[in-house]
Amino acid sequence: MLITVARAGESCSARYGSGDAPAWRTDGTVLVTGGLGTLGQLLVRHLVVTHGVRRLTVVARSGATGADAFLRELRAEGADLHVVAGDAGDRDVLAGALESIPADRPLTAVVHLAGVLDDGVLAAQTPERVSAVLRPKADAAWHLHELTAAAGVPLVAYSSVSSALGPAGQAGYAAANAFVDALAARRHAAGEPALALGWGLWDARSGLTGDLADTDVRRIARSGVKPLSSDQGLALFDLARATGEPVVFPLRLDTAGLRGGATDDVPPLLRGLARTPVRRATAEAGDAPGQESLAERLGRLSAPEQDELLLDLVRGHVAAVLGYDDPRTVGERRPFTDIGFDSLRALQLRNRLGGATGLRLSATLVFDYPTPLALGQQLRTLLVPDAGDQPVPAPRADAGSERPGAHEAALDRLGSASREEVFDLIDDMLSE
Template sequence: MIDDRRIDIYALAGNEWIRHSSGRVKDPAPAPSRGEWPPVDATELDIAYDLFGYGPAFRAVTALWRRGDEIFAEVEADAFPVLLDAAVHATALAEGPAAARVPFLWTGVDRYRAGARRARVRLLKTGPDTIRAELHDDAGEPIAVVESMLTRPLPACQTMLYRPHWIEVPQTPADSKLVEITGDDLRAMTTKALEELHDWQQTNERLLLVTRNATGPDPDLAAAAVWGLGLSAAAEHPERITLVDLDATFPLDRVPSLVGGSREPQLAIRNGVPRALRVTRAVPSTKRPIDPAGTVLITGGTGAIGSLVARHLVAEHGIRHLVLTSRNPGPIDVDADVKAVAGDVADRVFVDRLIEQCDPPLTAVIHSAAILDDGVLAAQTPSRMDAVLRPKADGAWVLHEATKDLPLSAFVLFSSVAGVFGKAGQANYAAANRYLDALACHRRAHGLPAVSMAWGLWDAGLGDQISDLARRRITAAGIAGLIPEQGLALFDAALGSDEPVLIPVRFDGAATELPAVAGLRRATKRRWPQQPSTMDLKALIREELAAVLGHDDPTELPDDKPFPDLGFDSLTVVEIRTRLAALTGLDLPATLLFDRPTVTDLATYLAQAR
């Protein structure tokens, strides 16, 4: 409806017209001039639309850059409103999904020409919540200007909750080493996978590590653990290992002809079609399934995260009876009937006795028990694997077996993104967590309640136990820490979901890398010069070392000091080698930084290798 210069936009809902927006028509301001394109000194960014849940028709941003408070984008769309909407997308894509905001108030919208289907967009942050947008065509002629776009943040449950899904990808035939891990025993299969991976590390071959039904609707739990282990190895050796999951009857010898040349870390072949894992936004649930009249059992319940959840259940869900177990339970101050019990949750006798003593009867299980024993792939052993599998995987299975005939209202597994994305140095932890995700799917397939929450980093619990170097490594991989309020909001949003596996994680859009499952369209990465001098090589190596070690000034790193004396650990060695391999395009040996242990030695090697 237009009344003089006032515009009101209504939509019909049933028999009622509802006003959705209002505005005023004004004379357009003078058109702004456009600067150089592509923008000078701007950094090209990856585009991770999958993390925002946009469908194909709305993926209008085709290129993205950032320079300070300015964001630049190229967009293509069939209609002007979509071009404007793409300005919002560009801001969100540059800031990352954890900082997602929605436009609330548009001021000073000037349109200079109609019919444009391509635009070069410049966005300038003009305040904490406001952005100015300028759209030009390829010739530099103005299309539109938004003087001010006021945005509001979305709550954590709408921006940090994801679900896994599989998409079809093209066939990539090529020869690769093929290893299938079969069996039905968790320890035997993970031990076999470790042996095969250790043998493969002595070669320069690409590896296809094959499982059967690790990712199906009712997965094989041991195969799923192998899958998690393999993902950690793939993260340690980027683009050299691909996990391939088959159904029971698919011929093994057909795998190379379908995916032998793939650089995807994880693929499932179903009905002869390769599919890659991606994550996308999940719909938060408002359901509160836990029956407050019963007892809730929380394993790891007196730890930092377990005790946060316990207090939250009492305060927000009305739970009055809690049993908290851990290896060494401490006191917890909460206004409810709480019993803290020491014991091994992987011991069936202990768990059965615990359940029998619940009064009122057990109504929900939350399994958050876990330990860490990180180490590079070459240092992983069956005993280190067992130490991490026991409290997490074995404990989850015992809880499942002990409660599968009880009328539970909730069965919640605290998993980790390590089992979804793969995390270098956490082969045992990734295996245990992928097992939990598979168990949730198994229970759902058999009509039992279950949800596995594959958590990102918390600024509490195990997240507080990692070193500053490990935290920088996680942050560089695109994952920022959740504060307790965010984590508990995500717990509520996932608790009543219809999905068996959800991924509560805070992605950092400013990170140098994001997990492959984010479905990125990669930006063009900086390559090293074709013929760099030794001085250039040393400077470039120091930049990479500083980025990994967290040094602000690369020039402060000495050229002749051995790497171990700079604070390197085994995972740092892996990360530096991986970064150098990506930048140089060279296939660098795993022992490179041990054989060439200073900046000078490494620069000499790279000069000769190129």
């Protein structure tokens, strides 16, 4: 396994040439699955314009629908593109695409980009959901391997860094890409040319990443993997081929962003790259040996002070899950479902709060206590059970005036707030 890195502000094309990579043959046909998606079009254009490939057979689920302008552009460059409509996970579709390649322009390489995402926590996975993810990525890779074995041509597959970092909620997708990585390694060991590229996020939104919100992008960035520009990605594509390795992870790593990161944000595989070791969540909560526990701290406070401390704790972890820069912009009365919480984010928040409090918390915690205020009060009940018979005061109509200048201070923060943070802050102010 090799990790190639593009650092912020650097031009990969300037730093790395493709001269050491095997040249793309221009006298035959390159088969590309998923070649009309966002990343597929970038790659096909790169093969034609940069590497002089002149004939491509592209397998796309929807055929050429919606790609007329792109096909005209490439044909104007002198390329001959033949589009096959069908599911890349269907062996018969792939066999038909290969049979359509003319004898005088034989297959010279295969690039496999097809894939499908269906994120969700492990408990929500079903055989049908997992199969839908494995089929276009893993099954298609195996079919291509078998169908082209006799040709001895390179098999280049787009994989994902999820196979190595194992992000929460991507069990099926991580497994599919781990299979692709293993297949490339197996082919390489047998002397057959193969390469699996374990990509992170690209700036160009594809069918896999088009639904990501800004908060998702910020959360991914906190893991140390930042989005690649199209130029960086294509330059790293060429560099990866020049390494001669079967599995390469072309990533834009932000090692500075890893320093002092929270345990849940930084994948274990990347923690060694941070100069400052990541602290355990329990230590952050004050449960390290010789330090006062959260429950002990609460025991010395009045009920209102306990509520305020726990509300701040909840809002801090909500902000971390959503990628907010300022926890104070998290509306204390706004339902979690209104600020983008799904089952995956709910599980992340449960795990973070469990580490911070030392409590074993229910997976349905966010849905049982649907606002930061309600959740903080429930944590108080669990952490200070002796105070459970003290009624929790209902929010007063003038709660917003408890802290003089609270709204003015909040407005001062709007200048650097994201759109989601602004909406949360406004909703919270209107509810007071």
